[in-house]
Amino acid sequence: MVMDPAVAIETQSLNKRFGGVVAAENVNFKVLSGEFRCMIGPNGAGKSTLFAMLCGIESADNGQIFVLGHDVTRMQAFERVKLGVGLTFQTNRAFHGLSVHENLTIPQAAAKLENKEAGQARLEFALDAFELDPNDETKAAELFHNQLQWLEIAMVLTGYPSLILLDEPTAGMASEETLKTAMVLKHLNSTGLTTVVVEHDMAFVKDVAQTVTVLHQGQIFAEGSVADITAHDDVRRVYLGRA
Amino acid sequence: MSTVAGLISGGADIGRTRLFWIGFAVIVLLFLLYPTQTSAFRVSNASFYLLNVPLGLGMALLWGYCGVLSFGHVAYFGIAGYIYGIIAGNMSGNSFGPLAGVAGGLLATGFVAGVFGYFVFYARVQKWIIPILTLVLTLLLETFLGQTAGYQWRVGSVLLGGYNGMTGIPWFQLGGFVFEGYSFYYLVLAVVLACYFGLRMLVNSSFGHVIVAIREDELRTELLGYDIRARQWVVFVLSAVLAGLSGLLYVQWGNYITPSQVGLLQAALPVIWTAVGGTTSLLAVVISTFALNWVTFTLSSQGNQYAMVIIGALLVVTMLFFPRGIVVMLAERLGRLMTRRAAPSQP
Amino acid sequence: MFRLSARLGRNKLGFDRSGFTMDVLPLVLSLLYQFGTSAAFFFLAAVGLIIILGMMNIINLAHGELMMIGAYTATITYHAGVPFWLAVILSFFVAAAFGAVLELLIVRRFYGRELGALVVTWGVSLVLGQGTLLFFGPFMPSIKIPGGSFSFGDFSFSAYWLILVLISLLLILGLWWLYSRTPYGLQAKATMQNAEMAKSLGVRTPRIYALTFSLGAGLAGLSGALLAPTVTIAPFMGQQFVAPAFIIVVVGGAANVIAGAVGSSAILAAIKTPIGMAFGAFSGTVALLLAALIIIRVMPNGISASLQGYFSRRAGGAMR
Numbered sequence: 001m002v003m004d005p006a007v008a009i010e011t012q013s014l015n016k017r018f019g020g021v022v023a024a025e026n027v028n029f030k031v032l033s034g035e036f037r038c039m040i041g042p043n044g045a046g047k048s049t050l051f052a053m054l055c056g057i058e059s060a061d062n063g064q065i066f067v068l069g070h071d072v073t074r075m076q077a078f079e080r081v082k083l084g085v086g087l088t089f090q091t092n093r094a095f096h097g098l099s100v101h102e103n104l105t106i107p108q109a110a111a112k113l114e115n116k117e118a119g120q121a122r123l124e125f126a127l128d129a130f131e132l133d134p135n136d137e138t139k140a141a142e143l144f145h146n147q148l149q150w151l152e153i154a155m156v157l158t159g160y161p162s163l164i165l166l167d168e169p170t171a172g173m174a175s176e177e178t179l180k181t182a183m184v185l186k187h188l189n190s191t192g193l194t195t196v197v198v199e200h201d202m203a204f205v206k207d208v209a210q211t212v213t214v215l216h217q218g219q220i221f222a223e224g225s226v227a228d229i230t231a232h233d234d235v236r237r238v239y240l241g242r243a
Numbered sequence: 244m245s246t247v248a249g250l251i252s253g254g255a256d257i258g259r260t261r262l263f264w265i266g267f268a269v270i271v272l273l274f275l276l277y278p279t280q281t282s283a284f285r286v287s288n289a290s291f292y293l294l295n296v297p298l299g300l301g302m303a304l305l306w307g308y309c310g311v312l313s314f315g316h317v318a319y320f321g322i323a324g325y326i327y328g329i330i331a332g333n334m335s336g337n338s339f340g341p342l343a344g345v346a347g348g349l350l351a352t353g354f355v356a357g358v359f360g361y362f363v364f365y366a367r368v369q370k371w372i373i374p375i376l377t378l379v380l381t382l383l384l385e386t387f388l389g390q391t392a393g394y395q396w397r398v399g400s401v402l403l404g405g406y407n408g409m410t411g412i413p414w415f416q417l418g419g420f421v422f423e424g425y426s427f428y429y430l431v432l433a434v435v436l437a438c439y440f441g442l443r444m445l446v447n448s449s450f451g452h453v454i455v456a457i458r459e460d461e462l463r464t465e466l467l468g469y470d471i472r473a474r475q476w477v478v479f480v481l482s483a484v485l486a487g488l489s490g491l492l493y494v495q496w497g498n499y500i501t502p503s504q505v506g507l508l509q510a511a512l513p514v515i516w517t518a519v520g521g522t523t524s525l526l527a528v529v530i531s532t533f534a535l536n537w538v539t540f541t542l543s544s545q546g547n548q549y550a551m552v553i554i555g556a557l558l559v560v561t562m563l564f565f566p567r568g569i570v571v572m573l574a575e576r577l578g579r580l581m582t583r584r585a586a587p588s589q590p
Numbered sequence: 591m592f593r594l595s596a597r598l599g600r601n602k603l604g605f606d607r608s609g610f611t612m613d614v615l616p617l618v619l620s621l622l623y624q625f626g627t628s629a630a631f632f633f634l635a636a637v638g639l640i641i642i643l644g645m646m647n648i649i650n651l652a653h654g655e656l657m658m659i660g661a662y663t664a665t666i667t668y669h670a671g672v673p674f675w676l677a678v679i680l681s682f683f684v685a686a687a688f689g690a691v692l693e694l695l696i697v698r699r700f701y702g703r704e705l706g707a708l709v710v711t712w713g714v715s716l717v718l719g720q721g722t723l724l725f726f727g728p729f730m731p732s733i734k735i736p737g738g739s740f741s742f743g744d745f746s747f748s749a750y751w752l753i754l755v756l757i758s759l760l761l762i763l764g765l766w767w768l769y770s771r772t773p774y775g776l777q778a779k780a781t782m783q784n785a786e787m788a789k790s791l792g793v794r795t796p797r798i799y800a801l802t803f804s805l806g807a808g809l810a811g812l813s814g815a816l817l818a819p820t821v822t823i824a825p826f827m828g829q830q831f832v833a834p835a836f837i838i839v840v841v842g843g844a845a846n847v848i849a850g851a852v853g854s855s856a857i858l859a860a861i862k863t864p865i866g867m868a869f870g871a872f873s874g875t876v877a878l879l880l881a882a883l884i885i886i887r888v889m890p891n892g893i894s895a896s897l898q899g900y901f902s903r904r905a906g907g908a909m910r
Contacts, residue, residue, distance in 0.1 A: 055466060081468035093463040095456060106456045109449045110468030159468055312705050314712070362883040366890045371649050371704050375836045379879055382833045386872060507829055511716055518709060548724055555716025562710040563699065 005069055008033045008163050008194040009054060014063035016049060022218040023049040024060065029213065029220065033162075036189045037196045038205045040229075041215035042238065047198045048090055050215070051165050055087050056080050068162055084112045086156035090167040090198075092145070094152040100136035100143070103151055107158040119160025122188050126154050129184045146177040153184075163194040170204055182207045206230075214238075251440060253447025255308075255455070257524045257574050262581075274432055278425050286428050287496070292536040293431045294492035295516075297438045299532035300525060301485030302513045307522030308446055309478045310458030314374040315381030316486045316513050321505035322355060323348035323487030324494040325388070325403070328412040332401035341415040348491050349484055356483030360476045367472065381505045388502035408501030412494045422495065431492055435529070438485060442525055454478060486513075508551060512539075515558045521568020530570050616743025624867065627751045629859035630758040634817060635831040636838035637761065637851055638810030643839055644847035645782055645802040647704050651711040652692065653810050653835060654828020655718035660685045660811025661818035661827060662722070665730050674736055678815040685811020686804040693803035701799070715828075723825040735819040754816060761809075765848055778802060782847075833875065834858075837882045843892015850894030857881075857893070 007030060014027040023046045031037050039047050052058040054065060056077035065073045068083045081087075095103050104127075112119065127134060130150035140151060149169055156164060166185075170178040178201060186208055189195045199205050205212060205226065212229045214222040222228075222235050229235055252259050258267070278286045298320055305311050327344035334340030359380065363373050392405025403409060414421045415430075422430045445451050456464040457471050465471050494500050503509060512535075520531030535554070542550040565572055639653045650656075660681035667677040692714060700707035737749030769775035780788040781798045789795045814828070821827055838858060842850030861881050866874030889896045 057462070057466070076470070078465045078468050078470050081466055087466050089463070093460055095459045095463065097459050098455070102452065102455075105449075106452050106464075107467045109453060112468075155467070312708065314708075359883075362887050366887045368886050368890045371647070371708060372840055372886065374705070374708055375649055375840060376879075376882065379833045379836050379882075382829070383876055383879055386875075390872065507826075507832075508716075511712060514709060514712065549720075551720040552717055552724065555713050555720060558713030559696065559710055559717065562706060562713065563696065566706070 006033050007031070007066070008035065008068060009196070010066040011050075011054070012064045012066075014050075014053065014065065015061045016046075016053060016058065016218075017061060022046075024053065024063075025218040027063070027218070027220055031194060031196055033194055034189070034192050035194055035196075036186070036208055036210045038209035038212045039196065039198045039215060040200070040202075040205060040212060041221070044217075045215040046218040047215050048167055049218075051087065051167055051196075051198065054080075054165065055085060078110075081159070081161075082110065082112065084115065084160070084162035086159055086161035086164040088149075088152045088156055088164075088166045088169060090171070092148045092152055094140050094148050094155060096139075096141040096148075098140060100132060100138055100140055100151060101134060103140055103155055104132070104134045104158055107155055110159060112160045112162070115160035115162060118191060119157070122191060122193060123154065123157045123160075125187060126150075126157050126184055129180065129187075130154060146173045149173065150181070153181075157188075161193070164188075164196070166195070166197045168198055168200065170199065170201055175203075178204055179207075202230075247444065250444035250447045253443075255446040255451055256443050256526055257571070257578075258526060271436070275429075278428055283424055286425060288537075288540060290428045290431050290496055291540065292533045293428075293435050294496055295489055295512075295536050296435045296529050296532050297485040297492075298489035298513050299516045299520070299528045300438055300442055301482035301489075302517040303520070303522060303525050303528035304442055304446070304485070305478055305482040306517055307524070307528070308451065308458065309454045309475060310370075311475060311479060312370070312374040312514075313377040313479070313482070314514060315377030315379070315510055316483070317505050317510045318377070318381035318384050319352040319356060319483040319486035320490035320493065320509075321381075321384060321388070321500065321502075323352050323490035324412075324500040324504065325409060326351045327491050327494055328409045328500060329398045329401045331413045331415075332409075332411070333399035335413055338416065338419060341413060342417070344413075345415065345491055349487055352483050352487035352490075353480055356480045357476070360479040360483075364472045364475045364479070378507075378510060381510050382507060385502045385506040388505070404501075406502060408499055408503075410499040412498045412500065414498070415491075415495050427495060430495075434488065434492065438488070439525060439529060446525065450474070511555070511558070515554055515561075517568075518558060519561050519565075519569050521571025521574075523567065524571050524574070527568055527570035527574065531568070613743070616745050619742060620745035620747075621863065621867075623745075623747050623751075624863045625859050626755045628862050628866075629855045630751070630755040631817070632834055632838050632855040632858055633758045633762075633851060634754065634813040636835040636842070636855065637765075638806040638808070638813060639835050639839050640806075640842060640844070640847050640851045641765075641809060642803055642806035644844045644850070645778060645806075646697075646701060646707075646799060647844060648697065648700070648707040649704075649711075649836075649839070650697075650803075650806065651708055652715040652718060654826075654832040655715045655722075656685050656688060656807045656810035656828075657814030657817070657831055658719070658722065658825065658828040659688055660814030661821075661823050662726070662730060663811065664815035664818050665733050665823050668733055669731055674733065678812065681815035682808045682812040685814070686808030688811075689807020690800060690804040692807070693800050697803060698796070698799065719825050719828070726825070728824060730823040732823055733819040750819065757816065762848065762852060769848065774798075774801060834878065837878050841882050841885050841892060843889075843894040843896075845891060845895035845898045847894075849897055850892055853893050853897065 009029065009031040011027055011029045014024050014029070016024040027050065029050065039050070041047055049058060053060050054067060056072065056075055056079075060073070064071065067080060067085060070083055072080045072083070095106070130147070130153075132147070132151060132154055140148060143151065153166065153169060170181050173181065182204055185195055185197070197208070209226050212224065212226055213220060214229060214235050216238050221238065222232055224232070258264070277289060298316065302313070302316055305313055327348040330347040331340045331344035334343060359377070363376065388403065389406045391403035392407070394402065396403045396405065401409065414423050416422065420426070446454070453464065453469055454474060456467075457469070457474060461471055490500075493504070516532040516535050517528050519535060520528035539550050539554060542553070561569060635657075638656065639650060642648060642650050663681040663684040664674075664677045667680055668674055672680070696710055696714065697707060700710060735748065735750050737753060739746050739748045741747070769779060777788065777793045777798055780791070780793055781795050785795050817831070821830065838851065838854045841858060842854030844850065858878050858881065861877055862874040865877045885893070
């Protein structure tokens with residue numbers, strides 16, 4: 001099939017089950033370049049599994065995955081990252097035993113040099129907004145939780161990605177910190193960085209998202225603009241509760 | 244940070260201050276002068292303690308910096324020693340024999356480690372499998388070598404020798420100059436210093452930083468775009484070659500090698516040196532390797548039967564009460580004392 | 591088989607039917623015997639190790655020394671007049687006690703740090719082995735192998751080894767019963783799957799860990815005592831069991847303790863028996879290491895994990 005450069009992510013008929021649990025069922029997920037997409041859904045809906053399959057941490061039972069113009073279905077995780085993908089994890093995985101400085105310099109050797117100019121600008125913006133000093137020798141474990149989350153985002157940006165996948169970046173953050181995160185992500189997205197975020201915080205989602213994908217029991221339950229989704233009766237029943 | 248000086252003084256190993264380097268230089272000087280102050284016998288002993296350092300460094304690199312534990316590293320010590328014995332023994336008239344032996348020994352260890360490493364790292368096995376399988380490999384090697392008694396077990400003109408091992412291994416020589424006694428001591432010292440500084444530069448390089456990241460969190464490192472399997476493989480092979488280097492120096496020191504060098508008891512020693520020194524510091528492991536070899540050698544040459552029990556107990560005590568390593572924890576204490584002395588007005 | 595020999599009995603050359611039976615049947619029985627005794631040996635050498643691995647994800651490197659302790663208990667009590675089978679049972683409890691002490695004092699501080707546990711148990715094994723050498727000397731009186739041997743055709747079979755095969759089967763049944771029918775077993779399985787969840791449901795996980803470690807140690811001692819009549823009893827006798835035990839454990843994996851132990855023992859016995867018969871015992875063990883390397887390349891979490899995956903995929907399909 002022709003790989004459209006305007007498409008950042010596309011999956012075709014993706015299926016995955018763990019024993020009796022269906023994590024993905026016939027998922028056709030498509031994100032265009034430059035989009036800001038939010039994925040919502042109840043716990044266990046398959047959001048993190050979809051991220052894992054996109055990045056190569058889990059392999060799908062069947063189906064195809066295209067990322068940034070390449071068929072990555074058979075590719076190792078690190079090969080996909082080198083195409084320009086950045087991922088942050090649901091539980092923070094910055095290097096807690098290392099310093100802030102080390103956290104921010106280690107990713108450099110694998111940075112995607114084609115994106116260097118744009119990437120550097122984005123990184124500097126984020127470091128500035130998140131108040132992270134790349135020469136800071138403080139151990140990451142001594143940072144506050146929200147700083148750790150920001151550190152992991154900055155780590156990922158150090159690789160100059162074209163696409164970032166953030167799994168619940170604002171989990172555990174106070175509302176001010178959530179707002180700041182939203183502001184930074186919106187700015188980064190406006191410079192052309194395709195952004196997909198898994199989130200539970202609906203205020204955040206309403207603030208940032210252009211399109212929202214709702215996952216439920218491994219299937220794409222609904223997809224559309226924030227307004228469409230929040231007005232959608234079934235979505236409200238399944239996830240948001242009648243409100 | 245890419246200049247040689249920058250790489251040496253980086254933070255991946257203990258000791259960066261001027262005072263530290265002065266102390267280091269003093270100690271190196273003492274080692275250089277040692278032979279003039281003492282008997283040939285003691286110099287030979289010191290050579291023995293020193294020649295084990297590359298093996299310890301290899302363990303520290305692999306375990307401490309990369310997070311991969313190998314229990315059977317002595318296998319590479321033995322492989323290099325036996326291969327050298329075979330090649331140099333068969334080329335005993337030829338002055339290139341020893342060089343060929345060295346090359347052969349190092350290549351053989353690299354090859355075995357490469358194949359073994361391929362199977363374990365590219366399978367992405369669970370962490371505990373590597374120490375177990377490496378130990379099995381060295382135990383099997385010991386069993387194999389142990390049953391090679393008899394004339395039919397020879398390569399060319401060199402007998403493998405069964406449990407009694409291979410004897411009459413030729414000295415290493417460069418262009419007619421034979422390294423024995425004092426010249427051997429200086430050779431070992433040079434090799435140890437070269438290995439230490441080479442590794443120190445490696446761990447301070449960006450390659451070294453990625454290795455540490457792999458140790459900290461493999462998944463995160465892979466998701467930053469690094470092929471962790473390849474890097475673990477490289478470190479494994481490098482550390483095996485270092486073990487082989489120690490083996491090559493050993494057969495120079497004693498002109499013999501036996502299967503017990505790759506057996507269960509010997510296999511425990513590098514693990515103990517590294518744990519007692521502290522996995523996070525190359526220098527600490529240099530110190531602990533030298534010191535513990537001195538202790539075990541002295542104890543067993545005095546006929547003390549308790550040497551291995553003491554060493555085993557030391558390992559248990561270290562793991563329980565000095566998890567970061569005795570030398571490292573002492574160095575941290577010392578560092579804190581120094582900073583307190585330097586700035587007594589600080590609250 | 592019998593039809594074949596009957597046909598041959600009608601052979602025109604007058605080939606003697608009973609002669610054929612006398613030649614091939616013993617060979618087949620001998621092969622089965624070799625296979626069965628190898629599998630039993632592997633199972634006995636590894637079962638204690640796998641129990642602990644399955645529960646705590648820790649390889650107890652003092653396993654060989656615990657087997658030695660079992661053998662020493664057996665020989666000391668046996669030569670003091672205790673009947674052999676009673677001595678074997680005593681060995682279980684002595685080794686289990688050692689295990690309990692080990693767990694309480696040392697191993698328990700290393701949960702979550704598996705590599706550290708490996709290293710510290712290696713230190714313990716050095717102390718136990720060397721200590722035994724110093725305390726008891728290099729050799730202990732051996733135990734004469736109970737039962738006799740009998741021959742069939744050109745091959746001889748040891749009654750004791752057949753009993754060991756039987757005991758292995760009984761042990762497998764016993765363990766299956768323990769894990770599926772007792773409260774301990776239920777709690778143990780829950781803890782293996784999800785320790786945090788088990789704890790929050792009221793399972794006293796520290797006690798489960800201690801009991802499991804003792805059970806594993808006790809089984810090691812039991813195996814050591816059972817195998818004692820077949821080997822020289824010396825401080826480092828555990829070493830000869832350690833290499834095969836490790837290979838069994840690596841190939842079996844920790845996903846399902848009993849399936850891993852049984853499946854792995856069977857597969858590795860199937861590999862070792864023909865190669866051992868053709869090229870000698872050592873070549874058989876080398877073949878095992880090679881087989882293990884290849885198997886883990888294909889099934890990194892051992893065969894028990896792959897089996898589990900296979901069965902759960904089938905179950906998942908059935909749920910559609």
